[in-house]
Amino acid sequence: MEWLEELQDVTPFIDFGPRIGDIPDALLARTMACRPLVSLNRQEAEIAAERFALSAEITTLGKQWQEKFAAPLIVRLDKEGAWYFSNDASGCIPAFPTQVVDTIGAGDSHAGGVLAGLASGLPLADAVLLGNAVASWVVGHRGGDCAPTREELLLAHKNV
Template sequence: MSKHLDVVTFGEPMAMFYANEEGPLDEVMSFSKALAGAESNVATGLSRLEHTVGYVTKLGEDSFGSFIFKALNKEGIDTSNISFSREFPTGMLIKSKVASGDPKVEYFRRHSAASKLGLADFDASYFASAGHLHVTGISSAISPECHEFSVHAMEFMKQSGKTVSFDPNLRPALWPGAKTMADTINNLATRCDWFIPGLGEGRILTGLTAPEEIAAYYLNLGVSLVVIKLGPEGAYYKSSDLEGYVQGFKVDQVVDTVGAGDGFAVGVISGLLEKLPLKEAVRRGNAIGALAVMSPGDRDGLPTREQLERFISQVTH
């Protein structure tokens, strides 16, 4: 395949309806539509920073599928490996608006087209055309087929000498139980190079408390870099020879916390692919995470390169 991609990712993009007014979802009458899904957020963020990104998924032959396909194309994301299903629908979700804290999210994704993504859909030449693979734990949660696809994609990229990043993106509601979730995610982590959990996620997955202990746990599993999100406080990173804390950016008003972790991943992955010093890559992650929480949609705050540089230069810690 002649096309070269900096990054490839896969997963379930969904149509999201987010409330335009506060209150219980069953009472809200007005919603705005947007594209949602952790992997599509990361793909969008990397594309806006001028990296070539391919996204692999299955969509339903319905208006939501068409909306998502157009939205991805509009962001300059390569969609040539997306297929459409007549049999299964595109997933969707609704999200509440809150004055503070996390919004309530309801998913309508059971038996979605994306959940049917399996080994038969794996295009080796397409993945081989990419230098890096980004994976989230959500794919493994939505179906056994997607879990198989995740394992195969990660192993294929590792064997091909590519780098793999993994964000656990824990969604307990999608798993049969906490132990299955932790065991599966930790098993997947052994197949990645860069592991990017939140502190709360790290504690759930390992039973350990301190960022240093959690990072050491994953380095012992063979991961080469662990970057732990600490929310407003910033982040902690550890590799075999480097470790440290990077302070977060001050945010004037938190509008919506959803998508902040994906923004953080965009910063770290793009920084590492651009060969920035590790600390600078993590600082970029903090910056994009901060931008993400200041906007309502999951992807609205993801910056262009110019917007990112302006934000970093303007903001003092």
């Protein structure tokens, strides 16, 4: 934790998973003081809302999250897309239609797409769009180790 706290000009990306409800208060407070970009799925968002005494309604949760932590938040809602909230903007990026074959790896692949987008200099909204596209590809294939190439993504999703 000390290493993370000493980093300058870095926005950590954290996907706590369902254990967000089990992290000791002191450690969670130190983590959130680093203002990480947090990505949560629907269930994790409900756990976080309860833990931090925030609204479970997504848009209110995002607003309250910004007020409490001044840190970006992504809430993944499966076929309903993903919401993003930051100090600069917020919005909902629709999911890409797909025939679901296997949901293993959907959250991790979304994170990978978002991180690739951010590392490429995309704004958060466009990075979430890329995350949605990658997750859509992955759930349309068997197994979680089927990340698409750039070309496969472009062929599958014209708006990426």
